Amino acid sequence: MFEGFVTIILLILINLALIVLIQNVIQTNPGVASGIFIIKKSLHFGPFHAQIWSYQRIVMGLFAVIDVIVVWWRLIRRYHQYQMNHIIQELHYIAQGHLDHRIPFRLKGRSQHVVTSVNALVDSAVRSMDDERQIEKSKDELITNVSHDLRTPLTSIIGYLRLIEDKQYHSEEDIVKYSHIAYEKAKQMKNLVEDLFEYTKVQQHGAPVNMMQLDLSQLLEQVSASFELEGHNKGIEISSTTRPSPLMIEADPEKLGRVFSNLVANGLKYGMGASYIRLSAVEHQGQVQIKVANDGEPIPEKSLAHLFERFYRVEASRSKATGGTGLGLAIVKSVVDLHHGTVDVTSTPDETAFIVTLPIKQPKEAKEAADHEAN
Structure with a gap:
């Protein structure tokens, strides 16, 4: 004035x-x-x-x-x-x-656009910082969990080998027993390292995906056949069905095979008292729904929301007999996400089912990215 x-x-x-x-x-x-x-x-x-x-x-x-x-x-x-x-x-x-x-006042004209842009920029920066902190926290948790899960079998391996090294055994049977325990623990470590490698590979930004036309019927039959002997030894019948057959989809056959192998292996490990594991696929409105179901013990309701988290294991499944790494279902979700699909789980006293929903045809951007990675 x-x-x-x-x-x-x-x-x-x-x-x-x-x-x-x-x-x-x-x-x-x-x-x-x-x-x-x-x-x-x-x-x-x-x-x-x-x-x-x-x-x-x-x-x-x-x-x-x-x-x-x-x-x-x-x-x-x-x-x-x-x-x-x-x-x-x-x-x-x-x-x-x-x-x-945040800038609290409202103006007229272009000045208000400046205020809105500044507030949006601050919100974006805060979200980025929160995401960065979450990533760092996630990395720390990953290192902690891996260290814990590697240290436990490694301690057993060193302990039993030390008994042999110090000749603290009474007979050759003791040597065989200690060696066998060390061997089993080493396999457990190998499984963890392989699962960890697979998980980090599919989690990486721009992870290569080899999209191609594949017959889902044949893939599910191959997965069923690969676990048939193990299922027979446990008294579990493993079967697969698809409608229609053949059922053609666009996917990475290697990664998708890993998904259903992990789900079947999960059913064999944790489906206590199960008599069957059934893989079924149905096409519906441009999508295919694949169900991997078993009639074993139900999963506790409080655990359903956490099953796909890294290193999460249902409390009853932490026994040495199962030997799970806690990464199998996390790998499943990561691969399904790469295929622009979803994975859910339901569990009742009658049946536990993992339901994977995938598009028949992948989005154009996904195929172009896959072709670029391949070249």
């Missing part, structure tokens, strides 16, 4: 100076005065033919219009500068570490 007041004073002084100059020009030039008089007499306005009796009125009116425009422009310009300075102050406050603060 002070600047507006000063601007008005300066404009009045400029107007007076210009009027004095115009009057001097007219008074010192009789021809100009005569021309103005002739124009004044010839101009009529309105129905009553009103005349302009003084050129000063025209000059003053013109100056008044110009003054109003200049004052308005100056005030609006200064007001926008004031708004921008206020936004900059808010930005400095946020930059000092107050990341929970």
